[in-house]
Amino acid sequence: MSLTPTFLSLLLLFLFLFCIFPLFYFMTNQLITHSLTHSLTHSLTHSLTHSLTHPLTHSLTHSTAQPLRVITEDTCLFHYLVPAPMSPSAKSMCSETGSQDSGDGNSRTLHWDPDPSTLQLHSDSDLLGRSLRLGMAKVTQVDFPPKQSVSYSKETQTPTCTQTHTQAKPAEEEEEEEMAEPKPAEESKEEKADQEEKQEEVTPKDLTEEEKMQLLHSEEFMAFFDRGSRIVERALSERVDVCFDYSGRDLEDKEGEMQAGAKMSLNRAFSDERWSKNRVVTCLDWSPQYPELLVASYNNNEEAPHEPDGVALVWNMKFKKTTPEYTFHCQSAVMSAAFARFHPNLVVGGTYSGQIVLWDNRSNKRTPVQRTPLSASAHTHPVYCVNVVGTQNAHNLISISTDGKMCSWSLDMLSQPQDSLELVFKQSKAVAVTSMAFPLGDVNNFVVGSEDGSVYTACRHGSKAGISDVFEGHHGPVTGLSCHSAGGPVDFSHLFISASFDWTVKLWTTKSTRPLYSFEDSCDYVYDVMWSPTHPALFACVDGSGRLDLWNLNNDTEVPSASVCVNGSPALNRVRWAHSGREIATGDSDGQVLVYDVGEQICVPKADEWTRLVHTLVEINENRDEGEELAAQRLVA
Amino acid sequence: MAEVEETLKRIQTHKGVIGTIVVNAEGIPIRTTLDNSTTVQYTGLLHQLTMKARSTVRDIDPQNDLAFLRIRSKKHEIMVAPDKEYLLIVIQNPSE
Numbered sequence: 001m002s003l004t005p006t007f008l009s010l011l012l013l014f015l016f017l018f019c020i021f022p023l024f025y026f027m028t029n030q031l032i033t034h035s036l037t038h039s040l041t042h043s044l045t046h047s048l049t050h051s052l053t054h055p056l057t058h059s060l061t062h063s064t065a066q067p068l069r070v071i072t073e074d075t076c077l078f079h080y081l082v083p084a085p086m087s088p089s090a091k092s093m094c095s096e097t098g099s100q101d102s103g104d105g106n107s108r109t110l111h112w113d114p115d116p117s118t119l120q121l122h123s124d125s126d127l128l129g130r131s132l133r134l135g136m137a138k139v140t141q142v143d144f145p146p147k148q149s150v151s152y153s154k155e156t157q158t159p160t161c162t163q164t165h166t167q168a169k170p171a172e173e174e175e176e177e178e179m180a181e182p183k184p185a186e187e188s189k190e191e192k193a194d195q196e197e198k199q200e201e202v203t204p205k206d207l208t209e210e211e212k213m214q215l216l217h218s219e220e221f222m223a224f225f226d227r228g229s230r231i232v233e234r235a236l237s238e239r240v241d242v243c244f245d246y247s248g249r250d251l252e253d254k255e256g257e258m259q260a261g262a263k264m265s266l267n268r269a270f271s272d273e274r275w276s277k278n279r280v281v282t283c284l285d286w287s288p289q290y291p292e293l294l295v296a297s298y299n300n301n302e303e304a305p306h307e308p309d310g311v312a313l314v315w316n317m318k319f320k321k322t323t324p325e326y327t328f329h330c331q332s333a334v335m336s337a338a339f340a341r342f343h344p345n346l347v348v349g350g351t352y353s354g355q356i357v358l359w360d361n362r363s364n365k366r367t368p369v370q371r372t373p374l375s376a377s378a379h380t381h382p383v384y385c386v387n388v389v390g391t392q393n394a395h396n397l398i399s400i401s402t403d404g405k406m407c408s409w410s411l412d413m414l415s416q417p418q419d420s421l422e423l424v425f426k427q428s429k430a431v432a433v434t435s436m437a438f439p440l441g442d443v444n445n446f447v448v449g450s451e452d453g454s455v456y457t458a459c460r461h462g463s464k465a466g467i468s469d470v471f472e473g474h475h476g477p478v479t480g481l482s483c484h485s486a487g488g489p490v491d492f493s494h495l496f497i498s499a500s501f502d503w504t505v506k507l508w509t510t511k512s513t514r515p516l517y518s519f520e521d522s523c524d525y526v527y528d529v530m531w532s533p534t535h536p537a538l539f540a541c542v543d544g545s546g547r548l549d550l551w552n553l554n555n556d557t558e559v560p561s562a563s564v565c566v567n568g569s570p571a572l573n574r575v576r577w578a579h580s581g582r583e584i585a586t587g588d589s590d591g592q593v594l595v596y597d598v599g600e601q602i603c604v605p606k607a608d609e610w611t612r613l614v615h616t617l618v619e620i621n622e623n624r625d626e627g628e629e630l631a632a633q634r635l636v637a
Numbered sequence: 638m639a640e641v642e643e644t645l646k647r648i649q650t651h652k653g654v655i656g657t658i659v660v661n662a663e664g665i666p667i668r669t670t671l672d673n674s675t676t677v678q679y680t681g682l683l684h685q686l687t688m689k690a691r692s693t694v695r696d697i698d699p700q701n702d703l704a705f706l707r708i709r710s711k712k713h714e715i716m717v718a719p720d721k722e723y724l725l726i727v728i729q730n731p732s733e
Binding site for chain 2: 241
């Protein structure tokens with residue numbers, strides 16, 4: 001202890017004082033006179049200042065201006081300061097701090113270290129009771145006990161490094177030293193930890209309601225919450241129980257193959273209370289990058305005029321959550337939508353007003369990030385067809401509106417079209433295009449279906465840019481077109497099928513202007529048709545009575561190979577095969593998107609499908625020619 | 638802001654969800670659907686656990702970061718979606 005020499009000196013000085021004060025008492029028998037005390041204090045302080053530590057001297061220097069006062073029995077704390085045996089009238093007010101002056105200046109206490117264990121001297125009462133006699137004061141031996149080291153059990157807080165240190169040292173002496181040191185170190189660490197914990201406990205109550213609301217409205221919170229809630233919703237919907245015990249419990253519900261040979265089974269039904277109710281599904285598209293994502297566009301909700309007219313929702317097949325991945329909307333009803341093929345984050349929509357809108361799922365906005373202008377250079381009629389054609393490095397967005405105008409755009413700049421073309425037939429009649437299809441791998445030639453029931457082929461570039469041929473056959477507006485897209489040993493890209501309001505689906509080839517075959521199984525408007533992307537002879541069509549039909553040309557051309565009727569018989573507006581060819585999505589007039597799994601026997605092509613299709617086509621051709629001959633003969637006859 | 642409310646309500650009304658807590662970077666719960674004592678308990682414990690899990694992931698590979706934390710216990714499932722600044726905690730009873 002660094003202070004021990006000073007305390008010993010204090011002890012000596014007090015002894016000295018003890019001798020002096022009784023002398024005074026004898027001499028004066030009154031209060032110590034001012035002059036005497038003054039001189040005494042001077043001498044005392046002089047001697048004391050040399051030996052005492054700084055804080056004590058500091059307080060003492062205050063007191064040099066004041067006389068030393070007698071401390072009587074009513075002083076509470078400073079009982080180790082030897083009092084004068086006389087002067088009961090001497091009053092001194094004890095002040096805890098000791099260094100403050102009170103007004104009258106008579107009260108003066110010296111501020112000593114109040115730790116009673118350092119000095120034990122006689123209390124006031126002892127001295128006052130006794131008659132004054134000089135004598136040896138009892139010297140009290142004070143033993144300084146070692147600082148109490150609180151020991152903790154190993155499990156709680158001992159740091160392992162110090163433990164190993166102590167255990168490693170073989171010598172006992174060294175061990176003891178080490179033990180002494182880590183213990184105070186642990187103590188200080190624990191104290192610090194306690195303090196920190198207290199601070200931590202205090203801080204949770206810091207945020208007021210206002211601050212919380214502020215936080216909730218901040219940008220970072222929105223971004224975090226958008227991401228976090230998405231993940232949590234997916235995780236919540238997972239019903240996989242990894243801890244399931246097959247041995248103990250009965251299997252209550254048998255998941256898995258219900259029917260091995262099922263033709264089509266409903267996999268998912270997507271609809272959103274707020275965004276898709278009372279709206280008609282106008283278009284569907286599967287994402288090329290993420291096969292589980294499906295975009296569905298909806299037109300306006302007549303029963304909610306204040307909601308945005310056009311909605312596009314991106315649904316996720318992979319997770320079982322029932323809410324859309326992304327919700328996009330715009331001011332005009334969306335008539336067609338597509339994933340931008342070479343831009344995984346963009347969704348393109350063609351609207352009723354003629355605007356083409358672009359949504360980006362990287363932005364947090366639900367409104368379009370880009371829009372084409374509403375001007376004569378762009379579209380002014382509803383855009384029913386949008387498609388991204390080309391390659392990674394050279395692609396365009398093609399859009400056609402119902403006034404026959406075809407524009408090609410660059411996805412980076414939608415402020416004006418790169419190229420526009422008026423589709424007119426025979427230089428006068430504008431073609432009201434309702435559907436469009438590009439053959440596989442072709443970026444120049446395409447087919448369009450129009451409201452007048454004819455199908456036209458056209459070219460984008462070249463000398464014959466515009467409409468080339470007309471294919472007449474339908475008696476009502478053409479609602480859907482699809483070009484053959486299943487690649488294989490034989491190329492069937494000249495084939496395309498069209499659906500129309502005249503209850504039929506017709507099979508065409510670009511080599512002939514008359515239909516090859518007409519599929520007349522339906523009893524209602526056929527709204528859409530699509531070839532399977534994997535099976536060459538398979539296509540799907542949907543009609544207004546809620547039926548989804550799968551036709552396999554190699555099996556039977558008279559009746560569909562598989563058919564399913566949707567619950568409630570809503571009119572099915574759109575049909576889209578997934579890129580894998582195993583699932584079909586349909587959109588209906590109630591705003592529901594239904595995804596069906598197609599049975600393997602039907603949708604997976606066998607190796608000979610292509611050659612069989614060749615034979616089938618030959619047969620169809622022969623039948624057609626025979627039919628025409630017969631018809632011609634009947635006419636003649 | 639209304640979307641946040643709507644989403645929170647939707648999560649809360651999901652089948653089996655017992656409670657939802659949103660915690661900020663200092664471990665202070667901002668939104669909660671549980672009572673105060675439970676919230677404070679969950680927040681304190683899960684905040685520390687998330688920090689520990691994140692530091693574990695980063696110690697193994699400094700380029701990596703914690704994306705999602707899911708604790709499946711006998712009775713409940715606790716899901717924590719962490720972020721640089723916030724935590725979204727959802728407690729679900731998966732057997733419902």
